[in-house]
Amino acid sequence: MSINTPLLNGMLRKEKAFRDEIEWNQVNVMSFASRLARGGTLEQLLGDEHMQKYRQSLKEITHENVVNGRQVTAYMRALQHLAHDHDGRPNDGHHNNNNNNNNNVMDEDEVQAKLETAVKNERQKIDTNSIEITQETPYLELCKELGERQGNEDDEIAVVNNNMDEVALKCPLTAVLMEDPVKNKFCGHSYSREAIMNHIRFSGGRKKCVCPVAGCTNRTVDESQLEEDKLTETLVRRYKKRQQLSQKSQHSALDLDEEEDDDDE
Numbered sequence: 001m002s003i004n005t006p007l008l009n010g011m012l013r014k015e016k017a018f019r020d021e022i023e024w025n026q027v028n029v030m031s032f033a034s035r036l037a038r039g040g041t042l043e044q045l046l047g048d049e050h051m052q053k054y055r056q057s058l059k060e061i062t063h064e065n066v067v068n069g070r071q072v073t074a075y076m077r078a079l080q081h082l083a084h085d086h087d088g089r090p091n092d093g094h095h096n097n098n099n100n101n102n103n104n105v106m107d108e109d110e111v112q113a114k115l116e117t118a119v120k121n122e123r124q125k126i127d128t129n130s131i132e133i134t135q136e137t138p139y140l141e142l143c144k145e146l147g148e149r150q151g152n153e154d155d156e157i158a159v160v161n162n163n164m165d166e167v168a169l170k171c172p173l174t175a176v177l178m179e180d181p182v183k184n185k186f187c188g189h190s191y192s193r194e195a196i197m198n199h200i201r202f203s204g205g206r207k208k209c210v211c212p213v214a215g216c217t218n219r220t221v222d223e224s225q226l227e228e229d230k231l232t233e234t235l236v237r238r239y240k241k242r243q244q245l246s247q248k249s250q251h252s253a254l255d256l257d258e259e260e261d262d263d264d265e
């Protein structure tokens, strides 16, 4: 069984295009930022309140660009590993009925399954090695362009972002942060996998049921509409990590205070 190289190359090209798109997106953000800088002419025209809103939007877009950039990097690394690992190596078990059959090329589903695992691994590596998004170069450059310094204001922004994220990242069924999120291809809403599966199962014994999101008109929810929601999964993981980090930094601040007290005694 050999890896489907044209398929992998096609996927890699797609990810590169996506990365270019993210970079271009950030270029545009920076061009806006230069006009929204503190003390600029637009500030006098629009007033501080509006300026704050626009600056905040640019920060949110940059935040998202960094998150998406990490995801693309994970994909590209996973694809490269897959291509590399399977270069001329025999298959590792499942289809060992005929190892000499080199014409037996993995189909798309098999590649997808392998890719998913590889992406998860890469993503984990990136997440453990990454710094806070507000410390990443694009974010710092944006703040600089806006004429802001990293400081108290950014702490406030982080809190605002946290609250916004938290609402969006909660499952409409369980009302807690999503676990193993799936997205409804039909209406675009996300849920925790187990919760929506139970919801479908217990929906009055009928096969199809109503989307649990208030106001959603999708009344034909079934398992076939659900797909893995990697973006939400990533955002939940980042959100939890951010929470941990901010708790840790609060703790360490307390620890420092205590140490200082000890020194005084």
Ligand SMILES: [Zn+2]
Pocket: 184, 187, 188, 189, 211, 212, 213, 216, 217, 218
């Ligand atoms: Zn819906």
